[in-house]
Amino acid sequence: MWFDQRSATSEVVGELKNMETITYQDFEKIDIRAGEILQAEDFPEARKPMYKLVVDFGPEIGIKKxxxxxxxxxxxxxxxxxxxIGVVNFPPKNIEPFVSEVLILGLIDEENKVVLLCPTQKVPKGAKMM
Structure with a gap:
């Protein structure tokens, strides 16, 4: 999760209205998979409160941070x-002194907190979003 948390204000809604439309071919380039969190640790060096996570995305993708x-x-x-649910084909992002290898997906709730996107039924690790 590399984004800054912001509430659904008129500023954010305005940004969404101005977003560029992408093609289906653009969307197909994003590799979104299911993974299981194996470890969660405090990340005291981060500027904002965060956890360091280790996630298992199955045998094809493997274990990522x-x-x-x-x-x-x-x-x-x-x-x-x-x-x-996470994007597994973005380039690594350096969050000193840690390198984040995947983008875990979430939504911002009304209290400006992140709510993770999670499968509602059992799926295998590495299951690809269709």
Whole structure:
């Protein structure tokens, strides 16, 4: 989760209205997969409250690291074992002194907290979004 948390204000809504339309071929380039969080640790070096996460995306993608601003809605204990959805083909992002390898997807709720996108039924690790 590399984004800054912002509420659904008129500024954000305005930005969404001005977003460029992409083609289906553009969308197909994004590799979105299901993964299981194996570890969640505090990230005290980060500028904003974050966790360092280790996520298993199955045998094809493997185990990847990410950092998420999800401390307001989730404890570390609640995260371990949770299935999440992530983009696995973005380039790594350096969040000193940590390198985030995937973007875990979430939505901003009315209290400006991140709510993780999660499968509602059992899916295998590495399941690809269709």
């Amino acid at each position: 990410s950092a998420g601003q999800i401390t307001k809605n989730y404890t570390k204990e609640e995260l371990v074992g949770r299935m999440i």
